[in-house]
Amino acid sequence: MEKLFVNGAPQPIAPFSHACRVGDLVFITGQMPTVPETNEMLLGTFTEQTHRVMQNLAIVLEAVGSGFEHVVQSRVFITNMGHFEEVNGVYASYFEDPLPTRTCVGVTGLAGGADVEVDMIAWVPPAE
Known part of the structure; x- marks a missing residue:
């Protein structure tokens, strides 16, 4: 195991x-x-926040030798299910079919006042 x-x-x-x-x-x-450059929370629209979350995930995926095409499962947390379709549209734009498995959970709050959080499990293919 490597942290x-x-x-x-x-x-x-x-x-x-x-x-x-x-x-x-x-x-x-x-x-x-x-x-990442300022370490300040982007507290914009659900669309803006979802893009920033996915961009942050891309940074981590790339650093570990993976990518969105290798995501196996993700969990999406949003503070207002009224924005479910909006978040889905942004989230889906980062993937090609077939999509990974996913759970979406409506929550009453997230750290730092954010409205969107996403975690993932991804496969890391062998280095070429």
Whole structure:
């Protein structure tokens, strides 16, 4: 098992690693809409926040040698299910069919005042 802290990804706001690799799977901590350059939370629209979250996930995926095409499962947390379709549209734009498995959970709040958080499990293919 390897616990990973990714340079260039947003700094954690709690005690955790960005990812933990076990064999050829990587478990990625839920990413928030944090701007990596400033480490400030982007508190814009659900669309803006979802794009930032997915961009942060892309940073971690790339750093561990994976990508959205290798995501096996994800969990989406949103503070207002009235924005479910809006978040889905942005989320889906980062993938090609077939999509990974997914759970979406409506929550009463997220750290830092965010409205969107996504975590993932991805396969890490052998290095070429």
